[in-house]
Amino acid sequence: xxxxxxxxxxxxxxxxxNRLLVVQHLPDAIKALSVSxxxxxxxxxxxxxxxxxxxxxVLAQLAVTLSINPLYLMIPAAxxxxxxxxxxxxxxxxxxxxxxxxxxxxxxxxxxxLMNMMCIFIVNLAINTWGVPLFxxxxxxxxxxxxxxxxxxxxxxx
Numbered sequence: 001x002x003x004x005x006x007x008x009x010x011x012x013x014x015x016x017x018n019r020l021l022v023v024q025h026l027p028d029a030i031k032a033l034s035v036s037x038x039x040x041x042x043x044x045x046x047x048x049x050x051x052x053x054x055x056x057x058v059l060a061q062l063a064v065t066l067s068i069n070p071l072y073l074m075i076p077a078a079x080x081x082x083x084x085x086x087x088x089x090x091x092x093x094x095x096x097x098x099x100x101x102x103x104x105x106x107x108x109x110x111x112x113x114l115m116n117m118m119c120i121f122i123v124n125l126a127i128n129t130w131g132v133p134l135f136x137x138x139x140x141x142x143x144x145x146x147x148x149x150x151x152x153x154x155x156x157x158x
Contacts (some may be wrong), residue, residue, distance in 0.1 A: 086112030
């Protein structure tokens with residue numbers, strides 16, 4: 001959690017959240033899909049916990065800045081962080097399977113990319129169908145007042 005705290009205290013979350021405002025004109029479903037693809041790609045080379053710890057504060061700030069429910073971006077990101085199927089270094093089970101010598105990296109990448117695409121499609125289908133009524137994602141929640149831009153995003157424009 002030190003990484004998330006450092007991102008918050010240093011203003012990195014606010015800075016990145018405000019720099020990513022270029023996506024504000026995209027449909028929300030495309031935003032969630034983009035987040036899933038990016039997080040699933042990053043988690044192939046960085047641990048799942050480190051990926052979510054780094055991305056979730058940034059996505060929370062971005063969602064508040066865009067006036068959408070933060071869970072709409074954070075749930076697909078958190079789930080997509082578990083999609084480390086492509087590389088031997090992605091998870092310990094991948095490394096164990098690779099260590100027996102019967103698999104090549106190419107075999108793992110080929111199978112893993114298909115699994116990643118399928119899982120990203122499923123998580124985005126889920127969040128845009130039953131996830132919306134289940135989590136009330138089209139409502140901007142009151143608890144987001146903790147992420148008020150005026151009080152938290154104080155940094156010098158770089």
